[in-house]
Structures are given as C-alpha cells and as structure tokens.
Amino acid sequence: MFKKILIANRGEIAVRVIRACREMDISPVAVYSEADAAAFHVRLADEAYLLGPAPAVESYLRIDRIVEAARRSGAEAVHPGYGFLAENAAFARAVGEAGLTFIGPTPEAMELMGSKIGARRAAIKAGAPVVPGTTEPLQSLDEARETAARLGYPVMLKATAGGGGKGMRLVGREAELASAFETARSEAEAAFGDASVYLEKAVERPRHIEIQIFSDTHGNFVHLGERECSVQRRHQKVIEECPSPIDEPTLRERMGAAAVEIARAAAYVGAGTVEFLVSDVTRDFYFLEMNTRLQVEHPVTELVTGFDLVREQICVAAGEPLSFTQEDVRWTGHAIECRVYAEDPEQDFMPSPGRITMLRGPGGPFVRYDGGSYAGGEVSIYYDPLIAKLAVWGRTRREAVERMRRALGDYHLGGIKTTLPFFREVMRDDEFVAGRLDTGFISRFNERRAQRLASESGAEPGADEVRARDVALIAAALAYEQQTNGAQQQPGSQAPTSRWKTAGRATLHQSRL
Ligand code: MV4
Numbered sequence: 001m002f003k004k005i006l007i008a009n010r011g012e013i014a015v016r017v018i019r020a021c022r023e024m025d026i027s028p029v030a031v032y033s034e035a036d037a038a039a040f041h042v043r044l045a046d047e048a049y050l051l052g053p054a055p056a057v058e059s060y061l062r063i064d065r066i067v068e069a070a071r072r073s074g075a076e077a078v079h080p081g082y083g084f085l086a087e088n089a090a091f092a093r094a095v096g097e098a099g100l101t102f103i104g105p106t107p108e109a110m111e112l113m114g115s116k117i118g119a120r121r122a123a124i125k126a127g128a129p130v131v132p133g134t135t136e137p138l139q140s141l142d143e144a145r146e147t148a149a150r151l152g153y154p155v156m157l158k159a160t161a162g163g164g165g166k167g168m169r170l171v172g173r174e175a176e177l178a179s180a181f182e183t184a185r186s187e188a189e190a191a192f193g194d195a196s197v198y199l200e201k202a203v204e205r206p207r208h209i210e211i212q213i214f215s216d217t218h219g220n221f222v223h224l225g226e227r228e229c230s231v232q233r234r235h236q237k238v239i240e241e242c243p244s245p246i247d248e249p250t251l252r253e254r255m256g257a258a259a260v261e262i263a264r265a266a267a268y269v270g271a272g273t274v275e276f277l278v279s280d281v282t283r284d285f286y287f288l289e290m291n292t293r294l295q296v297e298h299p300v301t302e303l304v305t306g307f308d309l310v311r312e313q314i315c316v317a318a319g320e321p322l323s324f325t326q327e328d329v330r331w332t333g334h335a336i337e338c339r340v341y342a343e344d345p346e347q348d349f350m351p352s353p354g355r356i357t358m359l360r361g362p363g364g365p366f367v368r369y370d371g372g373s374y375a376g377g378e379v380s381i382y383y384d385p386l387i388a389k390l391a392v393w394g395r396t397r398r399e400a401v402e403r404m405r406r407a408l409g410d411y412h413l414g415g416i417k418t419t420l421p422f423f424r425e426v427m428r429d430d431e432f433v434a435g436r437l438d439t440g441f442i443s444r445f446n447e448r449r450a451q452r453l454a455s456e457s458g459a460e461p462g463a464d465e466v467r468a469r470d471v472a473l474i475a476a477a478l479a480y481e482q483q484t485n486g487a488q489q490q491p492g493s494q495a496p497t498s499r500w501k502t503a504g505r506a507t508l509h510q511s512r513l
Helices: 011-023 040-044 063-073 089-097 107-114 116-125 141-151 174-192 251-265 298-305 309-317 397-409 420-426 430-434 441-456 463-484
Strands: 004-007 027-033 047-052 077-079 155-159 169-171 197-201 206-215 221-233 236-242 270-279 285-291 334-341 358-360 367-371 386-394 412-414
Touching: 004 011, 004 063, 011 027, 011 040, 011 309, 011 367, 011 386, 027 040, 027 063, 047 063, 063 077, 063 089, 077 309, 089 107, 107 116, 107 285, 116 251, 116 285, 141 155, 141 174, 141 197, 155 174, 169 174, 174 197, 206 251, 206 285, 206 309, 221 251, 221 298, 221 441, 236 298, 251 270, 251 285, 270 309, 298 309, 298 334, 298 367, 298 386, 334 397, 334 420, 386 397, 397 420, 430 441
Parallel strands: 004 027, 004 077, 027 047
Antiparallel strands: 155 169, 155 197, 206 221, 206 270, 221 236, 236 334, 270 285, 334 386, 358 412, 367 386
16 A cells, blocks of 8 residues: 555545555645645645645646655656546656555546547447437537537537537527527637537436546446536536435436446546536436546545545555445445535625634534634635535435534634535525436525525524524624634633624523522
8 A cells, every 4th residue: 555645635535545545554645836835635744835826737737846845855746636637648647657645546447438429438338328319529510510510409519629618509599590600609619729619409407417436457347326516607517415405316326327338438446527418307327528537526435435535546546446345335324515605695606705803613413624724814816716515414315404504603703705605594594405406406496495595585584594694793792702813802801892792592581590
C-alpha cells in the first residue's frame, strides 16, 4: 500500500480524501494556492506545497507544479478529487510518466469518455440503450435538417466535445433549427475549441439518474446502484439521493447491468459514474455520458451501501482486487444530500463570497457533514462556491426527509449567504416530499414559491418564514455571544443578558423552581 498520497485539489473533497488517507495510515500531502494558505485542507495534511497565485490556471490547474510537488514530497500516488484536473487525460499521463500512480482510470478511458460521441459509440458497442440520434458530427445544416426530420421534433443539438449543457440546444420545430445550429456551433467552439455538434431526439421531462460503478485491474466490475440527481439548476446538481424515489422496481438492476457493460467496453478501472436520462412517462432509460471521476454526491451511495469509495479507489490504484463482489452490495435505507453553496437564494443564487464568521455544523444521529472550511475561514471568489455537503440517512425516504429538516435546523453558518434557507423550504415542499422529481423541479418550485409569497404578501408570515427568521436570529445571537464571550457579565450580576432570550424558539422561564 502507498505510504504517501498527494491530493491535487482543495476544499471539501480534499478534506474527504485526506480523511480516507488518515484511516488507512497513509500520509496526506496537500497543495494550495496563495488564496488557500490558511485553508482547512492545508491544516489537515502532513505537508503542503504552494502551487502559485489564486487563479486556478496558475495553481490547481498547473500540471507541471503539481507533479513537481508530488516528486519532491516523495508521494507514490496522486488523487485528483473532482473538478480541476480530475478528468484531464494529459494530467493522468504526466503523473504516470513521472513514475507515480494516478488514482483514477487510464488516460485512454478518460479520452474515450471525454468525447461525447466516443462515449455514445462505446455505449452502443456495449448494447446499452442510447437516445436515438447520430454517432457522427453533423457536416451541414442540410444534414441536420434531414436527421431531425427522421428523428422527429423536439430534438437536441449537442457539442461533440461537450458536457455540462454547454453548446446544447433544444429545438422544438424545423423553423428553429438553422439559428440553433449556428448558436450551438459557436458556443461549442467558444467552450471547447471544437465547433462540431450532433443530434439526439429530446427526452421530455427527463429524470437524471446515474449509476456508480467500480472496477479493478483484475477484470472485476460491479455497480453500487443509482443516485437520483434530478434536482438541478443551470446544470448544477443541488440535491441528490439514493435510492431514486422513482416507482420502478427493476430500474436499478437494468441500469446497473447496462452501466457495468459500458464500463467494460471502455476497459475502465476505478470509480466511475454512468449517467442516464429516464423518461418519467415511459420509464425507458438512455445512456447520457460517463464521468471518469469520483463525484461530489458519492456520500449518498456510501451511506446506503456502507462502502468507503475513496478507500476503495486507493486500494484499486495500488493493484488490489475489489474488496467486495456484486453479491456483497446491499442497499439499506435512504440517503439525501444537500449541496451547501455560498450563494444567495434571495438574489437568484448570486455567488456570496466572504469570511465565515460563525459555523456550527450539524450533528446528531445519522448525519454526515463534509465541509471544506471553518469559522474564520474565507470563501474565495476564485473557486467553486460549494462549501459543504450535508447528507443524512434514514430507514425510509420519509425518515431521511425529516432528519434533513432537523439537521438543517441546527446547522448555523454566518457571515456569508448560503443555500441553507432554500433547502429548509424544499424539505417542506409537497412535490419534493412526494418524490415527484424531474429536471424541471426547481423552476416549478420557484414558481410555486413566488405565487405563494404573492398571495401571502400583506398577510401574516407563515410558520416556515417565522422559523427561517428564528434560525437567522439564533445564528446572529450566537455569533454575537461568541464575540462578546460573556464580557458584559459583571461580578455579582444575574446570568448574562443574552439575545437568546428574545431570539430563541424556546421561552425561557427564569424564576427558580
Ligand atoms: C438531454 C435532455 C433531453 N434529451 N438529451 C443536460 C446536460 C447534459 N449533460 C445533457 N443534458 C440533457 N440532455 C436529450 N436527448 C435533457 C438534458 C437536460 C438535463 C439533463 C440532466 C440534468 C438536468 C438537465 C436539465 C436540462 C436538460
């Protein structure tokens, strides 16, 4: 087993990987930018190497410096986390050429899946269902017109080099095709330096459900079931869960088998995720893309299966066979994760960087908190605004939702705006509670909320708003109390006058009994 691993990342995922290293008695090595000298992941590591200035292109994306840091530290392996260089084949190759182990798939598998058309071809070869469409880039508008007519509208134009919704256009009818073709091509050129696009039939009101797969260097392939990721905004996942609340008992087995065959067709090694679109109408599923990394939302799979995916990644990279077989995988209960972003839900989720003045993470039974910062820490404008993930487990979905409400209620993060108030409302939304999820959930939720607020304006605030206000007041009171730290208390006086009394939910009965 490795003695030392360099983590080529920052924030909560660097912390997550460091924790796995600690449990395995492996020495974690951090890297950091000038903005991150005091970051949590740096403090948790055994040693840390400065990469360069704050912008990622000058630090966390500098392949040469990261490889040099690994060489100097004497690390034997590099874990890329997610984002930054995690799906960069040149990075995986550079790590290998330096005589180090890249904890992830081969550069060839990354390149194959990095091309959306390449991935489609691999899925077809594996016999997996793909959305009807082309397997070659479109050569002309005429070809686009003919193909779209054959597939039937609505259709999707997608960038060959794409992913993340960039260069993607929904085309409802032929009259829209010419201009959509041009915009998709120029967006694709701008985003990926490759203007080529292809066509798929559009799946309407799809669910986004993905399968976690795992394989080793000994030819073993398993899947760890699905994650429901339909609650997204602007192609950014917000809430994930396992199992999917979709009422379709054979879906896991069918999608799991397809995902394993796709991974096999790509000669894949390590942790990977196969994304599918699932029609809520027909319950048909279609391969979408494969992500060749550990995903943000991996904790929900860990909570229901009991496997530590990062530990397993490290073992596979060290050449060990998987520690379990498909028959060993059991799914128990239900897990939900909320992504806590430094964004202001009242200002259309504008980034809200700044100093975290107060932080009390949630705890209690069956609550998992993956955070990348601490009270006094800075949330920088330079990086992804994801600051923490809150995941809970319950025996049933109902229990998990109730637990998430409770955990969100005793989680206080002050100094910056976060998506926590948004989650407190979603966890009480009838549609969410009923599990009626598809990729249009958030826009419908926002409409329902706007209507409700409009009809309530002038009226008394509802219980939820009172509760949200109370929580904000409690956070403010706590921050205030921490700053003053009982300084106002005079000798011989009564208990300190705290804002708790007026701000808290509890009525304090102060007379002695
Ligand atoms: C689709 C689709 C409907 N039909 N493809 C969005 C991101 C990119 N990875 C693929 N995406 C979609 N592809 C066909 N043929 C709908 C989406 C889509 C979507 C997918 C997953 C999660 C959220 C989404 C939001 C809008 C559109």
